[in-house]
Amino acid sequence: MSENLPITMKDIARALGISIATVSRALNDSPRISSLQRKRIQEYAKEHNFYPNVIGEALRHNRIQPLKVIGVIVPEFVHYYFASVLSGIEEKARSCGYRVMVAQSNERYDKEVAICDDFFKNKVCGIIVSQAKDTKQYDHFRRLMDNGVPLVFYDRICTGVNGSRVV
Known part of the structure; x- marks a missing residue:
């Protein structure tokens, strides 16, 4: 295993001479393995900064x-x-089980459009936006709303789209 790459369940299994299934059971607190084995595996994982790959799972x-x-x-x-x-957004989102992905438009319309496209491609649950000063067209916001992505505008209110607003 490389020092730069994150450790995997396969790496843990290889290092401890056990199966990947046993590692998985230990990391998921399964009663199907002994508490001693579970503790050994969990300690090794913690020591080597193992984090499960939720997307892979x-x-x-x-x-x-x-x-x-x-x-x-x-x-x-x-x-x-x-x-x-x-x-405030991050604190409230985290308390409700959400993560926050943040991007800066640098007050540029073209960058704002690209960010909206990236957020859509990454399947965000919704977008909270303070639009760029030079935003005069709103197709990118309409496209998101037409595809079921909730939008909430704050600070600068988008007059060209009927979305939720916080002022």
């Missing part, structure tokens, strides 16, 4: 569920206002 078990991710678009990170709003 979902694919393996054919349980594709959307990751609970909310996209947030801020015009610029450097402003205290946007940093404090982002902090």
Whole structure:
């Protein structure tokens, strides 16, 4: 195993001379293995910074569920206002079991459109956005809403789209 790559269940199994299934059972607290073996495997995993690959697990078990991710678009990170709003969004989202993916538009329409496309491709559950100053066309927002992506506008309100607003 390489120092730069994350450790896998296969790496743990190889290092401890056990099967991948045994590693999986131990990491999932299965009663099907002894508590001593479970503890040994869990300690090794923790010691080597093992984190399960949730996407890989979902694919393996054919349980594709959307990751609970909310996209947030801020015009610029450097402003205290946007940093404090982002902090509040992240805190509330985490308490509800969501992760936050943040992108900065740099006050540019073209970048905002690209971010919206990226968020859509990454299957975010919704987008919270303060639109860029130079946004005059709203097709990218309409396209998201037409595809069932909830939008919430804050700070700068999009007049060309009938979305939720926080002012």
